[in-house]
Every structure is written in C-alpha cells, then in structure tokens.
Amino acid sequence: MNKKIKSGKDVIDEFFSEILNIEDVDQKTVEKLVELYKENNLTDRKIQNALEELKQAELNSKARNDGKD
Amino acid sequence: MAKIKSINISGIRGVKDLLTLDINKKSILIYGDNGTGKSSLTDAFEWLFYDRIGHLSNEEIGRKGRDALRNIFVPGNEDGYIEIKFDNNKLDIKKSIDSSISASTSNISDEFNDFIAASQSENLILRYRDLVQFIIASKTEKLTKLQNIIGFSEVADVRSLLKKNAGRIARNIKSSNYDNQKNVKQSIILENLGRNAHSDEQLFEGANELIKPLKLGIEIKSREDIKKVLKKIETKEDNALLEQINFFTRMWEVLSEVVGNVDNIHESYKSYHTIGKELKKDPEKIKKLQLLALLKEGQSVLKNDVVQDNYCPLCQQEKSKVQLIQELNKRIEELEQLAEEKNKLDEQAEELEQLIQPNINMIDSLLREKLFKKDKYEKLKSQIAEVKKSLNSFLYELKKGLSVAFAEPGKIKIDKNEFYIIVKQSQDTAKILTENQSSNIKFQIYTKLSQAVTAYEEYQRIEKEQGILSRQQVTFEGLYADFIKRQEEALNVFLTMFSQDIDDYYTTMNPNERVEDIKLVPIKKDGDLVGITIECSFFDEAKTFPIAYLSESHLNCLGLSFFLASVKAFNKENEFFILDDIISSYDRSHRARFAKLLTEKFSDYQVILLTHEQEFFELVSSDVKNKGWSIKNFKWTKNSGAGVEKGTVKIKERILKKFKEKNIDGLGNDIRVYTEKVMKEVAFNIEAPVAFRYNALNEKRMAPELLNAVQSRISKKGNGLKEKANITRVKGMPMFIGNTTSHDNEFNESIEDLEVMWENIENMIRTFYCNSCRKFMSVKYFDNVESKIRCGCGNLTYDWEK
Numbered sequence: 001m002n003k004k005i006k007s008g009k010d011v012i013d014e015f016f017s018e019i020l021n022i023e024d025v026d027q028k029t030v031e032k033l034v035e036l037y038k039e040n041n042l043t044d045r046k047i048q049n050a051l052e053e054l055k056q057a058e059l060n061s062k063a064r065n066d067g068k069d
Numbered sequence: 070m071a072k073i074k075s076i077n078i079s080g081i082r083g084v085k086d087l088l089t090l091d092i093n094k095k096s097i098l099i100y101g102d103n104g105t106g107k108s109s110l111t112d113a114f115e116w117l118f119y120d121r122i123g124h125l126s127n128e129e130i131g132r133k134g135r136d137a138l139r140n141i142f143v144p145g146n147e148d149g150y151i152e153i154k155f156d157n158n159k160l161d162i163k164k165s166i167d168s169s170i171s172a173s174t175s176n177i178s179d180e181f182n183d184f185i186a187a188s189q190s191e192n193l194i195l196r197y198r199d200l201v202q203f204i205i206a207s208k209t210e211k212l213t214k215l216q217n218i219i220g221f222s223e224v225a226d227v228r229s230l231l232k233k234n235a236g237r238i239a240r241n242i243k244s245s246n247y248d249n250q251k252n253v254k255q256s257i258i259l260e261n262l263g264r265n266a267h268s269d270e271q272l273f274e275g276a277n278e279l280i281k282p283l284k285l286g287i288e289i290k291s292r293e294d295i296k297k298v299l300k301k302i303e304t305k306e307d308n309a310l311l312e313q314i315n316f317f318t319r320m321w322e323v324l325s326e327v328v329g330n331v332d333n334i335h336e337s338y339k340s341y342h343t344i345g346k347e348l349k350k351d352p353e354k355i356k357k358l359q360l361l362a363l364l365k366e367g368q369s370v371l372k373n374d375v376v377q378d379n380y381c382p383l384c385q386q387e388k389s390k391v392q393l394i395q396e397l398n399k400r401i402e403e404l405e406q407l408a409e410e411k412n413k414l415d416e417q418a419e420e421l422e423q424l425i426q427p428n429i430n431m432i433d434s435l436l437r438e439k440l441f442k443k444d445k446y447e448k449l450k451s452q453i454a455e456v457k458k459s460l461n462s463f464l465y466e467l468k469k470g471l472s473v474a475f476a477e478p479g480k481i482k483i484d485k486n487e488f489y490i491i492v493k494q495s496q497d498t499a500k501i502l503t504e505n506q507s508s509n510i511k512f513q514i515y516t517k518l519s520q521a522v523t524a525y526e527e528y529q530r531i532e533k534e535q536g537i538l539s540r541q542q543v544t545f546e547g548l549y550a551d552f553i554k555r556q557e558e559a560l561n562v563f564l565t566m567f568s569q570d571i572d573d574y575y576t577t578m579n580p581n582e583r584v585e586d587i588k589l590v591p592i593k594k595d596g597d598l599v600g601i602t603i604e605c606s607f608f609d610e611a612k613t614f615p616i617a618y619l620s621e622s623h624l625n626c627l628g629l630s631f632f633l634a635s636v637k638a639f640n641k642e643n644e645f646f647i648l649d650d651i652i653s654s655y656d657r658s659h660r661a662r663f664a665k666l667l668t669e670k671f672s673d674y675q676v677i678l679l680t681h682e683q684e685f686f687e688l689v690s691s692d693v694k695n696k697g698w699s700i701k702n703f704k705w706t707k708n709s710g711a712g713v714e715k716g717t718v719k720i721k722e723r724i725l726k727k728f729k730e731k732n733i734d735g736l737g738n739d740i741r742v743y744t745e746k747v748m749k750e751v752a753f754n755i756e757a758p759v760a761f762r763y764n765a766l767n768e769k770r771m772a773p774e775l776l777n778a779v780q781s782r783i784s785k786k787g788n789g790l791k792e793k794a795n796i797t798r799v800k801g802m803p804m805f806i807g808n809t810t811s812h813d814n815e816f817n818e819s820i821e822d823l824e825v826m827w828e829n830i831e832n833m834i835r836t837f838y839c840n841s842c843r844k845f846m847s848v849k850y851f852d853n854v855e856s857k858i859r860c861g862c863g864n865l866t867y868d869w870e871k
Contacts, residue, residue: 005566005638006559008221015227015552022551026544033548042227047234055537059530 012037028054070644071155071184072675080140080149081116081166082109090701094156096667096676098693100686101703107679111194111649112138113151117164118188120172139166160184187642192635196649200628202372205395207402208592208600215589215601224556231552232597235545238538244423247535249329253322254528260500261517261524272525279518282510295522302515314502314516316440320453321495322524323435327428327456328488334424338463339478341417348410348471355471358411361404368397391621411471418467425460432457452491459483557591557598564589564601567634572605574630574670578662579623583608587627603627622659625651629663633671645675652685664689668696683720684738720746728827731820740823741772744799744830748775751837754847755858757782776800787858788868794836795829802826839865 006014016037019030032050036042072094079087083106090097101107112122116138139149148165152175155161163175203214216222258266262275269292276289280298289295348355370382371394381388432453441450460483466475503516568588575587585606592600629651636646652660660682667676676698680686690700720743727736752759757778780796837846839860850859851869858869 005563008216008224011221011224011555011559012227015555019548019551022547024543025547026540029541029544030548042230044230044233047230048237051234051238051541055534055541058537059533 028058070640071157071160071642072644073677074154074156076110077152077163078110078113078150080143080147081113081138081151082106082140084109084113085140085142090699092675092677092699094675095697095699096674096693097678097699097701098686098690099677099679099701099703100681100683100690101679102681105681105703107681107703108196108649110677111196111647111679114647115194117151117153117162118185118193139168139170143168184642191640191643192632192646193640193643194647194649195629195632195651197651200625200632200651202394203628203631205391205398205624207398207405208602209402209405210398211589211601211603212591212598221556221560224559228549228552228556231545231549235542235549238542238545240420240423242535242538242542243333244420244427245535245538246326246330246333247531250326250531251528251535252329253325254524254531256325257318257322257524258521258528260496261521266521266525266528272522275521276518279514279521283514292522295518299515299519299522302511304509304512304515307509307512310502310512311516313440314499314520316438317495317499317502318520319438320435320449321492321499323431324453324456324488324492324495327431327460328485328492330424330428331483331485331488334421334428334460334463335478335482337417337421337424338466338481341414341421341467342475342478344410344414344417345471345475348407348414349474352472354407355411358404358407361401361408364397364401364404368394368401371397389621391624421463422467425463429457429460432460449491449494456483456488456491553596553598560591560598563638564591567638570634570637571627571630574633574666575626577666577670578626578630578659580662584623587630626659626663633666636671636674644673645677647677647679649679650681652680652682660685660688664692668693668698672696683735684742687742724827728820728824733820733823736820736823737826740827740830745772745775747834747838748772748779750845751775751779751834752782754837754845754849755779755782755786756848773800786870788870790836790867793867794833796833798829799833802829837865 016034019025019034020027022030029051032054033042033047036046036050074091074093076090076092077087078084088106088110099107099110115122122138143149145168148167150163150165152163153161159178159180161176162181164172165174166172203211206214213222216225255265255267258264258272258275262272262279264271264275264278266272266275273289273291273294276295276298280287280289280302283302285298285301287294287298287301289298367383371390379388379390380386381393436450436453436457440446462476462481466481469475503513565588571589572585572587576582576585587603587605589601590604591598592602629648640646652663667678678693694700720739724736724739724743727733727739751757752775757775759774759778776796776799780791780794780800783790783794783796838844839846839862841864842860842862844861846858846860846865846867848858848869850861850863851857852859852866853871856869856871857866859866
C-alpha cells in the first residue's frame, strides 16, 4: 500500500520538476516560481513581489529597446 | 522501524517512584483502574515525541501542558523523566524535566533528531477522547485532518496559492480595463494624427504626413527621428497656451477612461446587489452568523476535553459528549455555508471597490491640476466633483451592513450622457485651442505630434502590460489546472487504498453486519475539493455513512479502523503504537474482535494496550498472552504513585472491598466476572456439557451460558440440588440478562441491589463449593454405592443419578 501512495511532498516535488513541460506557461514566471519553491520562499507575498518584478523588468527592458530605435 | 525494549518513568504525572516496563519489543496489555497511572505513561510518551501534552494544553496549564507534567511530590532536587530504550540503541533517550519545568534530553545526535522529526507525522497514540473525532467531524474538517495526516496540507497550500494568484491577476486585468485605456489613447492619436497608430510604422506614416507642411526635409523612420523633429519645431513663446491644451487633453483623457469603466461598475454593483439581496432574505440566519465564533469555541472546549464528563458546559444538562460535538459540527457546517455566501458578497465588494477606487484616484489627481485654481474653471471643477460623488455613492453602499437595505441598481448609477458632455467639451476645447493658432502652423504640428507620440507611447506601455498580465494569468491558470489534476490523482489513489484498509478493519470487528464497502470520498464544489465524506453500502444501498443509525460502539470501531489504517499507511519510523483506554464503550462482541484484529492483523507491530476495563482485561489477557504479549497490572499508592501491581487481581477481594466502601463503580461487572470464573469450575466439576468451541474460544464462556449448562445438568442428575442452588434467581439478575458494559443496558444498580445479588450468588456458590476443604463438589468424588456426589471432605453431599 505504502509504495503506491504519494506523499504531499512527492506531489509538490513532481509538480515543480515537470512544471516547464506544462503547455502555454510563461517560462520566466515558472522559473521564478521554481526558484521560490527551492528556496522555501513560496508564499503569497513573495509570489506577488516576484510577479511585479518580472512585469517591471519586462516593461523596462522593452522601453529600453524602444528607445534604441 | 523502532520497537521498544524498555520504559522507565519517574516523577511524571501520576508516577512518583520509578515505574519500569521491560517489554523487550513485545506487545503489552496493561490493566489499571482509573487513576492508577495508565495515562501518565501515554502523557510521558506524548511529551517525549511531540514535546507537548495535547489534552493538558489550555490557558490554565501553559507551556504546551508542561506545567502539569512533573509529579508534584517529587523533591525539588530530582528530575521527572521518561527513559526509553529501543531495539536500535542509537535512539535510546532519557528526557527529563526539572523543578523549573525546563526540559533536557540525553540524546542529541542527528540520527535521533531526524527520528523525532520524522515521527511528528506518525500516528503513535490514540486516546479514547480522540477516537471518533474524525468520524463525527464536518466534511471540511475531515479533509483538513486527512490532509494534515497524509502531509497534503502543503499540497492544499500550494494549490491555494496558485488559485489565489490566478484570481488576483484576473481581477487586476478586469479592474484595469486595458481595452478601455487603449481606446482612449487611440482616440487621442486619431484626433492629433488623423489616423490610428497601433505600430511604429503606422505612427511614422502619420507623423510624416503631419509634418509635411513644414517641409523640413526629414523623413521620420524612428522614435529618435520624432524627438529630433519635435526639438527642431519647438517654440518657447506659447507655453501658457500649451499648458491649457494639455490641461483639456488630460481632462478629456481621464474622463474618457472613467466613462469607459462605468458599465463595468454598474455590472459589478448589480452582482453585489443580487448576492446581498439573497443573503438578506433570511435576516435571522444572518444574525446567527454571529454565533459561529461561539459555536467553534464550544467545539474546541469539547474536543480539548476541558469538560470531561457527558454534560453540556453551557446549560449543564446531561448529554453525550459525542452527540454534543456532532450537533455542534452540524450547526457549524450550516453557518459556514452561510459564511461562504457572505464571503462571496465580501469578494464582490472587494472587486467593486477595486474597480471604483482607481477612477476616484484619477479624478482626484485631475482636480489637483493648477488651472482648476482659476475661477473660470470653477463650474467645470464642480461638474467633475459630481462625477466623483457618484462614484463615492457606490462605495457608500458597500459600507452598509447587511441589516440595512442596499440601493436598487437602477437608483444608483453614473449618468453617462452627462459625462459624455464634459468629455466632448474637453476634447473640443483642446482642439479649438490647438487649431485656433492657424497662423502658427509650426505650433499646431508641434502640439499634435507631441500629444500623439505621448499617447502612442502610453498605448504601447498599456498593451505591453496587458500582454504580460495576460501571460501571467494563462500561466497560473495552466499551473492550477495541472496541479489539481495531480493532487486529485494522488488523493484518489490514497483514498482508495486507505478505504480498503478501513473497510477491512471495520468489517473484521463487525462481521455479518449490513455495513460494507466503507470508503472515503472527496467532495467537490465548483471544481474545487471542499471536503471528504465517508460512504458505505448500508443494507446493499450506497449512501453516506449512517452515523445516526450506528451505536457509539460502531462509531468507535470506525474511528479505530481509521487510526489503524493510518498507522499502516504512514508510520515509517516507529513500529509501535499506544491505544489508551479506547474500548470503554465497546460492547462485549466488539471487544473480543478488537483483540483478534490486533493480534492477527498487527502482529508485526508492538502494541501498548491500556485499559481500565476489568472485563476486557479478563476476556483478552489469555488470548494475547498466547500470542506472546506481556500482561501487567497498574496500581496506585499514596507513597509511590502509579506502579505495576505484583500478582494477579483477586476479584472476590475487590468485590468485598467495594461493598465495604459502598463503591458501586464496576461492582456489577466484577460480580459477573467472578460468577463466570466460578461457574466454569462448577461446570467442569459436574461435567455440565456446553457447546463445542475451538481452543481459546472455549474459555470465553459467558455467565448465562454457564448458568444454563449447570442448571440443565443438575436438573437431570441432582435430586433437590436444583432447588437449593436456585440458579433461576441468579439468571434473572440484570448483569446476566444483558451485558453490563453494553451502552444500551439501562440498569442503574444501587449498592442495596448489588448486596442482594451478591448474597444470592454466594448462596448458589455455597451449594457447589465447600469452605472446609476448599474444593468444588465434583463427579470425581462420586459415590457409586449411594449414588451421591460430594466435595473432597464429604461435607457437601447430594443425590446424583448415574
């Protein structure tokens, strides 16, 4: 019985190890989530901050690119 | 996996002097009356493994129950301690508590620390009070408890995080109304450039067309080119005019954006109103919502055993604690459903506020424009302030309590037509101001180009932000969908296999009953896992576990089955578990099967089985002893506290002592057990035939069967013996008609009743037992000549047919 049952940790570990194979996901967002999980920092506040940082980084990087035209 | 070789306890709870149990990896059955220290053993284990004693952890006894852990009679210079030696000596541990309630442990190795850390999620102790907690818990509590046990609470946390973020991003996208923002920017571009610009190419085309009249000889091919052109045609003398144009353009822009959000605001308020109206249909229910916290507190008081006996702590009326918890769970579940509806209203309110507040902020910022300080714009300012007022009226509705009526959606709204008038005025004014300078074509083109470029850059930023958030939303929705699939698959595998074990254990204890195929089934609502229920086949019909129809004994069997299935599924470090007084409400048949379940299906485990039930102890001790278990009796003395009793329990002495002390607690049961023991001897000596049974089962003869057998034998063989023994009178006693330990025996004996019964039983026994030679009347002393049966010395002699 025990062999077939997955613990909660097994489920989460498997999810994060296969997360990049999930269709239509944004790679940078997913990489950030994996990083937070590995650092044991997967909290709502940390995710919100990370998403905002990613957004700002992308907006700024595009703005810089636009300026180069 | 760890098994225990020996346990030493001293100065903990009821144990004052050293209590030693050398069990050498064997299971053990421990009997002790209430107050003899059985629970001290369990408490000490709980403290050692979990560093707390759950049932002592309340406001009065602080520090996770540690304040009540140390025996109060232990001298101040001595420590209280529990010392366990395991089969793996690297795990041997002595945990002590000194007079200042500071704890220390002898083993600080990594191996031991890892062992204790891993043991935290294992099921090592089951007390009677915890037996049915899972069974009678609400569906949500069942899910939470189960997820905690199987380590799925973290899974639930991750799932909740993914869902929360997907929802939050979706709400942000909705409240930002990006399409509306982009439309406003395109309107400005169209107004100034004479065409829309969704790409750089379109912008450059429009810009080149715009600057043509200036004949600059420059072709705009980049944003940098636009900057160069703007610098080239910039004029300093019309700053005041430019300020005015920008002022009206900004007003046009802000108000256009606000007006574009009006429909969303109206729609959201309509939803808020509908949910609120539904909730207000039953104002009494809403009032009851205030009781939720009180009921939950009551539930916690009962579960934590603050009240020990079967009565309601509020009204002080007698009531079964299990029933009370069940009723509380039901009421809490009903109110939680209502609270869920209320949460929906709160969420809708949050969404509406999120939609309105940014618009108010934009208007506030607009009203701070320098030009609004001028008197000529006073009217315009007050018109815009009116818009803000109508937005605020929605927020005012949100602050109303549920006892006050909400304004109907038709009665509270923003008049878009009036709004459009101001928007149009602003747009026209900006245009007039720009185009009135027809003599200064350079200024016009400069203004239009700079307005168009600014709007285009903002348009692009909005579109990019929308794209990023939409990608994040798709990502989180995809992750959530994938994650719930994994969680449900894993949970279903677990529930299926776990249910099989529960069903196996339950049906072992309850064979040939119509409750079969017990399983734990997940409950979903709107695609979300919200609870777990217990289902079974009841009289061949699949239904939710019929708790209401089952006795406490059956519920306890189910609770025990759940615990034992958990032991098998999750205990990876420890191969022992403690069952503390869990058979109190089991009837006789369940007790026997329970012992069988432990010895047959848990023979690999080391079971520490504690009981204060003398009858149960008598019933199973020979069985479990045959299977290699140790048997011990606990006693309590004033000087030493709890300890192990030497020698066997002398039932008759205990009965006489109880009569002397007028103590009826368990006395009826003691008399029955004593009668059973004596009647076995009588039946043996007069060769009273009983039904054939195999091996140990042969010993399990209940008093009524033995009394019948003896009565039948002496009716056939003895002349006058039947009348003298008067077994019929004994058989009519309540303890032999039913089962005194059964929950449905309603006999409430008094000491006088029991005295009369005891006298009758002693009379009956004196018929068969000689106090002079201390021997039973027996067929081995049969006198063939005179056809008489007698005792060893001949004092007791009766006629006996050959």
